Amino acid sequence: MREFNIAVIPGDGIGKEVIPEGIKALEAATAAFGIQLTFTWFDWSCETYHQTGKMMPDNGLEILKTFDAIYLGAVGFPGVPDHISLWGLLLPIRREFDQYVNLRPVRLFEGLASPLANKAPGDIDFYVVRENVEGEYSNIGGVQYPGSDNEVVVQQSVFTRKGTDRIIKYAFELAQQRDKHLSSATKSNGLYHSMPYWDSRVEAISADYPEVNVDHFHIDIFCANLVRMPEFYDVIVGSNLFGDILSDLGPACTGTIAIAPSANINPDKTFPSMFEPVHGSAPDIAGQNIANPIGTVWAGAMMLQHLGCDDVHDVMMAAIEEVIQRQESLTRDMGGIASTQELGDAIVAAIGNHR
Numbered sequence: 001m002r003e004f005n006i007a008v009i010p011g012d013g014i015g016k017e018v019i020p021e022g023i024k025a026l027e028a029a030t031a032a033f034g035i036q037l038t039f040t041w042f043d044w045s046c047e048t049y050h051q052t053g054k055m056m057p058d059n060g061l062e063i064l065k066t067f068d069a070i071y072l073g074a075v076g077f078p079g080v081p082d083h084i085s086l087w088g089l090l091l092p093i094r095r096e097f098d099q100y101v102n103l104r105p106v107r108l109f110e111g112l113a114s115p116l117a118n119k120a121p122g123d124i125d126f127y128v129v130r131e132n133v134e135g136e137y138s139n140i141g142g143v144q145y146p147g148s149d150n151e152v153v154v155q156q157s158v159f160t161r162k163g164t165d166r167i168i169k170y171a172f173e174l175a176q177q178r179d180k181h182l183s184s185a186t187k188s189n190g191l192y193h194s195m196p197y198w199d200s201r202v203e204a205i206s207a208d209y210p211e212v213n214v215d216h217f218h219i220d221i222f223c224a225n226l227v228r229m230p231e232f233y234d235v236i237v238g239s240n241l242f243g244d245i246l247s248d249l250g251p252a253c254t255g256t257i258a259i260a261p262s263a264n265i266n267p268d269k270t271f272p273s274m275f276e277p278v279h280g281s282a283p284d285i286a287g288q289n290i291a292n293p294i295g296t297v298w299a300g301a302m303m304l305q306h307l308g309c310d311d312v313h314d315v316m317m318a319a320i321e322e323v324i325q326r327q328e329s330l331t332r333d334m335g336g337i338a339s340t341q342e343l344g345d346a347i348v349a350a351i352g353n354h355r
């Protein structure tokens with residue numbers, strides 16, 4: 001029997017509402033394959049911060065290290081500054097566990113309308129591979145002559161050979177398995193040092209993948225093209241900042257960001273990887289039982305795939321597809337009237353049809 005220990009951090013707002021639905025789906029899908037998942041819950045959140053001054057205990061990472069994977073809802077809530085919820089939980093996990101790949105599949109499902117005119121399901125089906133631990137998101141820099149008219153703020157980016165090469169290689173490997181087409185986001189006409197370096201590493205590594213077609217676009221035209229002709233793309237690779245932008249733009253083209261998953265992967269498996277929906281804690285709808293749990297269920301499917309259970313992943317994806325296509329039990333963001341639990345129940349029922 002395959003057995004896995006999963007750390008569960010529901011977090012804040014709707015994170016607490018969607019995670020139980022994800023777990024329901026995971027339990028239904030794994031049962032048929034004789035897989036045993038043990039969930040250990042951690043109530044680390046902005047509430048914890050209010051009570052203790054910390055998002056997670058000092059030994060939080062030590063505790064998480066022992067798990068096979070981490071399943072996260074969302075962290076962040078009004079009243080706690082973003083830099084505290086981010087730098088107090090999410091970023092330490094990503095960085096200390098070397099989850100250097102942020103992988104976000106983007107797919108238009110049959111039954112959902114894209115805001116882009118005339119796009120059918122097969123037209124939007126790509127992956128965004130985002131560098132997740134270095135690049136533009138650094139705390140190196142500072143303010144010179146603060147408060148004076150000569151004030152200067154410097155924000156540095158860090159691109160290491162190791163960090164750049166490993167994310168580009170990961171994207172090439174994925175492209176190799178799919179349509180053999182990789183698109184790299186760049187801005188080598190504006191960013192003097194970092195992006196020409198990025199481009200040079202893409203070119204160097206492409207020599208090892210002669211079958212993969214590579215193109216690159218500056219981030220501005222990249223965004224325009226993604227909206228104009230999403231069907232052109234298959235695997236997209238970008239730095240931390242550009243990948244972040246593209247991985248929100250992508251799901252926005254598929255009807256609702258609430259169905260989109262995000263996997264923070266340590267491909268070497270030296271530390272646990274973390275799986276979460278793309279959306280945040282959505283304070284505007286928290287507590288109303290109307291949050292869409294599909295992004296969380298899909299993130300759970302990616303978690304099982306990462307743990308080597310492709311069979312479970314495929315059943316969960318078939319169930320999501322079926323539920324959306326049938327247009328029953330959809331939440332409001334998808335044009336329905338169902339509650340979070342009703343949609344969760346419909347997914348569990350559909351899993352029963354596919355295993």
Ligand code: ATP
Pocket residue numbers: 014018074075076257258278279280281282283284285290291292293295333
């Ligand atoms: P973060 O900074 O944490 O990413 P955000 O400011 O980007 O958060 P979200 O919390 O993702 O915002 O919410 C953006 C909008 O999408 C909100 O109007 C929210 O209600 C809606 N939304 C987000 N997630 C869901 C969901 N699962 N179901 C329905 N609507 C959602």
Ligand code: MG
Pocket residue numbers: 279280
């Ligand atoms: Mg956001």
